[in-house]
Amino acid sequence: MTAAAPRLEPRSETLVDALRESILTGRYAPGTRLVQEDLAEAFGVSRIPLREALRRLEGEGLVVISPNRGAIVRPLAPKDVVDLYDLRLALETLAIRRAAERYADLRESTKTLAAQARRAIAARAMPTIFGLDRDFHAELAAASDNPHLVAALGGQWSQIMRVMHAYFQVANYPAAVWHDHEAIADAVAHGEGDAAVARLTTHLSESRDAILAHLRSNGGRA
Amino acid sequence: MTAAAPRLEPRSETLVDALRESILTGRYAPGTRLVQEDLAEAFGVSRIPLREALRRLEGEGLVVISPNRGAIVRPLAPKDVVDLYDLRLALETLAIRRAAERYADLRESTKTLAAQARRAIAARAMPTIFGLDRDFHAELAAASDNPHLVAALGGQWSQIMRVMHAYFQVANYPAAVWHDHEAIADAVAHGEGDAAVARLTTHLSESRDAILAHLRSNGGRA
DNA sequence: CGGGGATGGATTGTATACAATTCAATCGCG
DNA sequence: CGCGATTGAATTGTATACAATCCATCCCCG
Incomplete structure (x- = not known):
């Protein structure tokens, strides 16, 4: 069980859940910069599926993406x-x-x-x-x-x-x-x-x- | 001026608008399959920004994406x-x-x-x-x-x-x-x-x- | 004939590589 | 000494190439 089980769903699907979890639990605090390469390495994937996951979280309002400037965890006042x-x-x-x-x-x-x-x-x-x-x-x-x-x-x-x-x-x-x-x-x-x-x-x-x-x-x- | 003006915003931004427009006006009717390669060629971009655009439209509820099966324009009853x-x-x-x-x-x-x-x-x-x-x-x-x-x-x-x-x-x-x-x-x-x-x-x-x-x-x- | 399984084309999913942009620190000039 | 231009590292955006999956067709066997 320590080794990764064979994937059934696309990486970006599991990525969304993992990222959402990390944001909801506060592991990534509001305002935190989400640097694509760092996250990709942390989750063991390339930046392509990661970018899609970020787009979906943007749709949920959990992250804010500025063109050419990257994504941050949405601040919460x-x-x-x-x-x-x-x-x-x-x-x-x-x-x-x-x-x-x-x-x-x-x-x-x-x-x-x-x-x-x-x-x-x-x-x-x-x-x-x-x-x-x-x-x-x-x-x-x-x-x-x-x-x-x-x-x-x-x-x-x-x-x-x-x-x-x-x-x-x-x-x-x-x-x-x-x-x-x-x-x-x-x-x-x-x-x-x-x-x-x-x-x-x-x-x-x-x-x-x-x-x-x-x-x-x-x-x-x- | 016939040549494309230098882009200010990322391709995926303009793509979202173009695709949304095409869906809203009914040019892509409900249920239509949105094949990535075809659309990419039609808009003159690669599939990468196109996929991101589709994800955003999914967030707006305009398209439905099934893993490994592609995207369709959301049906409307x-x-x-x-x-x-x-x-x-x-x-x-x-x-x-x-x-x-x-x-x-x-x-x-x-x-x-x-x-x-x-x-x-x-x-x-x-x-x-x-x-x-x-x-x-x-x-x-x-x-x-x-x-x-x-x-x-x-x-x-x-x-x-x-x-x-x-x-x-x-x-x-x-x-x-x-x-x-x-x-x-x-x-x-x-x-x-x-x-x-x-x-x-x-x-x-x-x-x-x-x-x-x-x-x-x-x-x-x- | 009829059905279960192989097979190939079409399509999606992802990694790698490269181009474009941003931002800050530095340099040059007044 | 102050301030705008310049340069370069860091990061995002995109194209290309390849792997994985799906689906329809066909074939083989009953």
């Missing part, structure tokens, strides 16, 4: 946190409204969602928790039956993860998060869009404020 | 029109709300917007009209002072343009469009978010329904 959560609220509100409209078709998946939330309350390992949070919101998006919305939310989620990681390195997930998730899932399952949206609104506001408070106390650097 | 307009309404609603909140800071640009709309009523050339419509909504997005929202809307706009082009090849812009724009701009300029959103909602619904009716009568292919 407190205002970005506010803006991102504002946008996310609008998108997830739409997702919930559409999901609640078709709740009859969703009985199974919403039950799964709520059960997942309840199980998550017991979880402790940080990567697991991140994954569960991500999965919950991804499923919620999928329930909207709007692929374009799903894509838009997927793109934003990378940014959100970056923000959350900066925060949750020190603090722990408040248990309230999972109760919010359960409440949202239940409301959607009963077609109560307004209730679900209301809960989501406070859910996101609290997350955002907690992150902002943490950032400010730490001195929001770039 | 009637449901996509519904989903896109649903998403667009949510995004522009947020833009308007935020813009209306800071209307005091926006006096100049909203005046420009409204004036632009009035001038547009007289316009006749199709490319001009498209540009004016695009500019209006882009300025509206910018007025929100949320760069992430601007980026999200910018990505969606490519899709919208594709949809609109399919429609407006035969029909003409109804003059009502510009009156809607003017009304929206005025409402924003006075901080009346609700009124602006209401007008936007009908504006988009009408556009969407007109496009759907046209698509259905023509037989919605791919």
